[in-house]
Amino acid sequence: MNRTWWKESVVYQIYPRSFQDSNGDGIGDIPGIISRLDYLKQLGVDIIWLSPVYESPNDDNGYDISNYQSIMDDFGTIGDWEQLLYGLHSRGMKLIMDLVVNHSSDEHVWFAESRKSLENPYRDYYIWRDGQGGQEPNNWSSFFSGSAWELDDATGQYFLHLFSKKQPDLNWENEKVRREVYDMMTWWLDKGIDGFRMDVINLISKVQGLPDAAGEGTYNFGGEHFMNGPRIHEFLQEMNREVLSKYDVMTVGETIGVTPEEAVKYVGEDRNELNMVFQFELMDIDSGPGGKWNVQPWTLPAFKRIMSKWQNEMYGKGWNSLYLNNHDQPRMVSRFGNDGELRKESAKMLATLLHTLQGTPYIYQGEELGMTNVKFDSIDQYQDIETLNMFKEYREAGHSAQNIMASIYSKGRDNARTPMQWDTTLHSGFTTGSPWLTVNPNYTQINAEEALNDPDSIFHYYRRLIELRKQHDVIVYGKYDLLLEQDERIYAYTRTLGEERQLVVLNFYETPVTFELPNTVACTSSERLIGNYEINEGLDLQRLELRPYEAQVFKLN
Ligand code: ISL
Ligand code: CA
CATH class of the missing domain: 2.60.40.1180 (Golgi alpha-mannosidase II)
Incomplete structure (x- = not known):
């Protein structure tokens, strides 16, 4: 039993845009978070993971970063951020920041330079290739629909973007890029943060030559050529040596498509890479052929098989992370429980699972209230780029709007992104203005005020589970x-x-x-x-x- 603080902690994820608005512009912000720190302390969580708060044109709500060392205006100032860190530390809580370095925004100065000319000193910061006979350099699809390549007129070459075309992939083969990332990480660590959640970190090393993906479509998922790529462990060991090993911090990698066998390579205690990874096997349990939008029923034996595989295969080798939802996934109670009459019972049941397994539990904002998925009538009420691009692509391919809306109701990312439901006042106490994304109309029943006043609420059940975990080593180890x-x-x-x-x-x-x-x-x-x-x-x-x-x-x- 190798005692470590991050094994004994519970993490709470904040999606800042939707947590608490402080100035009535309809967008959650850092002063808003500060005003809710006592709420988080009361819940008993130890670590806050803050989704990106950096400067960003918000094509993907902050996961497209245009300046890694500056705070988005919508969210506040660096002074506000420092107050947040102080507010957390003085209450005995820690802060981990989102590290998004598979790609930057196309509005980052590196990319603005890079696209100017073939000779620009920043050219090689990104992945540029010539087209092939008027076509893209290869047939890879983007996670957000269409090709993963975009033609740039200035030089007539294409750049790679595994996500939106406003998220060009950084070229990790370039030592200068890696140096920039390590320096930036050091800058944040020196400000006193307690670690990083690393966005799609297992995609940073691409197979040389960028070969075509298998598949019959115009564009096909090229994961075999960029998931857990050839230099991934070399890069992470270098990052650990150059940066992480110098601080007592925690790291969690978001790793799409990783098996327990591969996960051990990222988190094995002798590997000096990361502390834990987010697995996606459970999140894929209801996806059919063609991916997440082809929603299939899931079964409990399959659910148990996946969980048990991770529990058993990681035991004694590497640490698990435990989550049932986040800002990319539907609400856990709607997906795995019951969001009708038995909402409270099923939310507590799922929470019991999450907090009694081996690993570090992650709570996503609103989960502790049993917040549910949302059903907006019109596609125009949705904001998420993945959802909007998919809707357009599927409509063009002839799917009915009704069928597409059904998959959005069960899998769309905005299910998790509707504003926090604090109380019964207009817009749930999230904002006095007009919220950037409509509040789930069920806020009149489901909200923090109600939960705090009811000793039998989901919130208080989470609080007791978190306490219980602190009293019994057996739950952790x-x-x-x-x-x-x-x-x-x-x-x-x-x-x-x-x-x-x-x-x-x-x-x-x-x-x-x-x-x-x-x-x-x-x-x-x-x-x-x-x-x-x-x-x-x-x-x-x-x-x-x-x-x-x-x-x-x-x-x-
Ligand atoms: O959940 C997903 C599966 O379809 C994707 O929506 C998601 O993009 C993928 O899990 C990677 O997620 C991370 O990187 C993206 C960002 O949009 C997500 O919010 C982030 O968590 C690009 O930075
Ligand atoms: Ca605001």
């Missing part, structure tokens, strides 16, 4: 063993550390179901630690009648 692998309705497992043992039992559905303790689990007596329903003293653990979405955690003796 214990071994995970799945029970009832094939069961289609119950998710149950034990956690064991030396003499200490816990049992977690979750009914994943609305229908009541009986849990029978497998005889492989020896237990003479038990104590209930937390649960989303009251439970009788001296109950029979051998046979437990589980109510809709019931979750219970026991200490076994």
